Amino acid sequence: MTQAPHGVMAEFKTPDALLAAVRAAKRAGYTRLDAYSPFPLPDLAGELGVRTTVVPWIAFVAGLIGAGLQYTAQYWMNAIDYPLNVGGRPLDSWPAFIPATLIVAILWAGAATLIGLLLILRLPRLHHPVFAVHGFERASNDRFFLCILGDDPLFEDGETRGFLEAQTPMMVREVPACG
Secondary structure, eight states: OOOOSEEEEEEEEEEHHHHHHHHHHHHTTTEEEEEESOOOHHHHHHTTTOOOTTTHHHHHHHHHHHHHHHHHHHHHIIIIIOOOOOTTTOSSOOOOOOOOHHHHHHHHHHHHHHHHHHHHTTOSSSSOOOGGGGGGGGGGOOOEEEEEEEESOOHHHHHHHHHHHTTSSSEEEOOOOOO
């Protein structure tokens, strides 16, 4: 019994060729696509439907929680738990609490962003099926790759390979399944 492939991958020399292939695949009805590039391509992210709207919200909410906890802790310590009236200043001296509150808000936002991105991207990923494709290491140097995943509703190994070959790539290879 042979295992179904993870997908079929095409290698392109330029970012424009990759973008054209992604657009053609979208027009052909393929929905489960993955693209690899040595540098960010904003047009490509839009074509693939990548949305990053949740990350700023993670940072914002975590920053608010951190700021709230820090301000509350300072208030509790200075006004309720151990009040010291030094020089007639008010116990709730909010201007003195602001610098530490901002620093903690930034710390919490940064930490939550890191943890959130690791969870969203499912990192660290020690192995991925595309790593087994010959020549894929050039994705971090000077090549651009498009992979049509095997779980795409339109995926048929021969037809998908033929579609990718029609996009005039440098090479088309099958991505073996994990395990």
